[in-house]
Amino acid sequence: MRIELPNSYFEEVDNSIRLIWRNTLHADFEKALLEKAIRRKFKVKPEIHVEDGYLVVNTENEDIEKFIAFFIQSHLGEFLKSRYTRRKVVYIHEGMEVPLLGYNGFGLIDRGTNLIQIRGSTGCNVSCIFCSVDEGPYSRTRLLDYVVDIDYLLKWFDEVARFKGKGLEAHLDGQGEPLLYPFIVELVQGLRENPNVSVISMQSNGILLNDKLVEELAEAGLDRVNLSIHSLDPEKAKMLMGMKDYDLNHVLEMAEALVNAGIDVLLAPVIIFGINDNEAETFIEFARKIGAGKRWPALGFQNYVPYKFGRHPTVKFLSFKEFYTWLRNLEEKTGMRPLVLRPEHFGMHRRRFIPLQFHIGExxxxxxxxxxxxxxxxxxxxxxxxxxxxxxxxxxxxxxxxxxxxxxxxxxxxxxx
The missing domain is CATH 2.40.50.140 (Nucleic acid-binding proteins)
Incomplete structure (x- = not known):
């Protein structure tokens, strides 16, 4: 009997059966544990292995197939981990009654504008040397990850959107890479159906994009990707991303694929002076080449800022006054405008704030x-x-x-x- 589960496939790892769920998550079940559960329930001696992504059991008893599916799904929460950070994952659903306002790791954030930040998961697939929250596979401080159920996330967003009103930008971001969220396409689809949403944007490092996913995101209604590319030199890019296997060429191809699919691209390099500031004009040339910035600015250069819980490379730090002077000089030299970005460039404006529930000192x-x-x-x-x-x-x-x-x-x- 060959068993498969929705949006999943199986691998065999040492003495365990690994379920890969929605590409970004996995759960390991000891083969002996599965065989013991079947033996207890059905009084048979099963043999289990994996073949072509299917779980194969030496039986034709359909009840065993249903039992295994139920057993795995019932115990999924105990063993669920991120494929990229290898950390335990807490799956948050409606039955847990976890509020999705108040925390910056997951859920929703309202900063008093018409833009709502949506964070469906934590975790990142790279370990950038300047990361402000020490994320990624090589994090020394992050202990676990969260994933929020898609229906629960959309339910909370709908309540927030009704309060905030029409003309909202739904911005998919997080403490890490939003494409690690296992329901990313469904999330975009759900947001596009919301009558209060006008724009759907997303931050991404682009690594997990492929042609199929780009098309799915475009069809779902994604409007813009703020693409984190920090160098156009392959070796320097690997160093900045903290990953020896970072494939810059793939990300550049995906940037072009996004534009061709009708999704606007804003290149968002973090500028570390003395390391990649000399590439600014090259970034501008690339943005022009692929046709980035059709509806919004093509570039969003960011000034590296050290944070308390982030990583701190030994580099020169420019004040924001100096940084903006650098940007204005770059505008004059290249004719690329705007490089000094303001909220109005993105249609952002002040909007009534969700009332605070607590005050400092309370x-x-x-x-x-x-x-x-x-x-x-x-x-x-x-x-x-x-x-x-x-x-x-x-x-x-x-x-x-x-x-x-x-x-x-x-x-x-x-x-x-």
Whole structure:
């Protein structure tokens, strides 16, 4: 009997059966565990192996096939991991009653404009040497990842969108690579069906794109990709991305494929002076060559800024005043405008802010519901909002009092009292 599960295929890894789910996630089941479960249930001695992506069992009993499918799906949450970060994944669904406002790792973020940030998952497939949150396969601080169920994410977005009104930009981003979200095409489709959404944009490093996915995203209604390419020199690009197998040529081909599919591209290099600032004109030439920036600016040069929990290469740091002077000089020299970007270039404007549920200094009773992403961090809930609790030894299920120390943009951080 050959068994397959929706959106999945199987691999055999050592003494385990590995289920690859939606390309970005996997779960390992010990072969002995599966065989034991079948033996207990059906009083037979099964033999299991993988062949051409199928799970093969030496039986024709259809009840066994249904049992294996049920067993795997029932235990998927215990073993689910990211294929790219290799970290355990917490799958967040409606039954868990986890609020999707209040935390910057996943869910929704409203910064008081008509743009809503949508973060369906955490994790990244590269380990950029300047990463502001120490993400990727070589992270030293990130302990686990989250994935939010697509229906639950869209349900929360719909509530936020109805409050914010029409003309919204739904921006897919995150602490990492949005294409790791296993329902990315369905997410774009769902957002396109929302009557309050006018623009759907996404940040990406482009590595996981392929021709088929580009076409699917275009058909689903994606309008723009802010593409993170930090060097047009293959070896320098590998160094900046922190990955020896980074394929720059593939990403450049995908940039062109996006434009050809009708998805606008904004190249978004992080400029580290002394390393890649001398490539600015080359980036401009490439943007012009592929036809980037049809509806929005073609380039969004970013100034490298060191962050407390990020990676800190030993490099020169330019003040923003100096950086903007550099950009204006580049505009004059190349004729590429705008390079000094403003919200109006993207149709962004102020919009009423979702009311804050807490104020700084307030002491709140919080139920701890999830482990956090770094040591000493947990996530709690109160008033239908998530709160990041730092410097805590609390455990899931406990109720503790925390003092709110941050509320900016509706992202709440508290410390135990």
């Amino acid at each position: 002491v709140v009773k919080v139920k701890v519901i999830l482990p956090g992403r770094i040591k000493g961090e947990m996530l709690g809930t109160a008033r239908n909002r998530l709160i990041e609790i730092i410097n805590t030894n609390a455990k899931v299920g406990e109720e503790i009092k925390v003092k709110i120390v941050r509320t900016r943009h509706g992202i709440y951080v508290g410390t135990p009292v």
